[in-house]
Amino acid sequence: xxxxxxAGDFEITVNESTVEDDMIVIKGQMGVWDSKIYMSPTDxxxxxxxxxxxxxxxxxxxxxxxxxx
Numbered sequence: 001x002x003x004x005x006x007a008g009d010f011e012i013t014v015n016e017s018t019v020e021d022d023m024i025v026i027k028g029q030m031g032v033w034d035s036k037i038y039m040s041p042t043d044x045x046x047x048x049x050x051x052x053x054x055x056x057x058x059x060x061x062x063x064x065x066x067x068x069x
Contacts, residue, residue, distance in 0.1 A: 001013075001014065003030070010030050010031055011030070011031065012028055012029070012030045012035070013028050013029045013030075014026055014027075014028040015027050015028050015029065016028075020038075022040070022041070023038045023039060023040055024038075024039045024044060025037070025038055025039075026039070
């Protein structure tokens with residue numbers, strides 16, 4: 001994955017996900033830095049709503065076929 005910001009472009013590698021207390025934790029690396037993203041249940045629902053965009057759903061349906069060509 002890639003983050004593009006005014007501070008620069010950063011590659012992010014997601015390594016694993018776990019649960020701590022009532023939060024989902026996504027662990028990875030951004031460049032040389034270890035990182036953790038903490039998501040509450042509300043954050044997960046909001047993230048899901050963002051991905052219910054028709055263009056994203058269509059892309060996800062097409063993705064397996066694009067990799068064949």
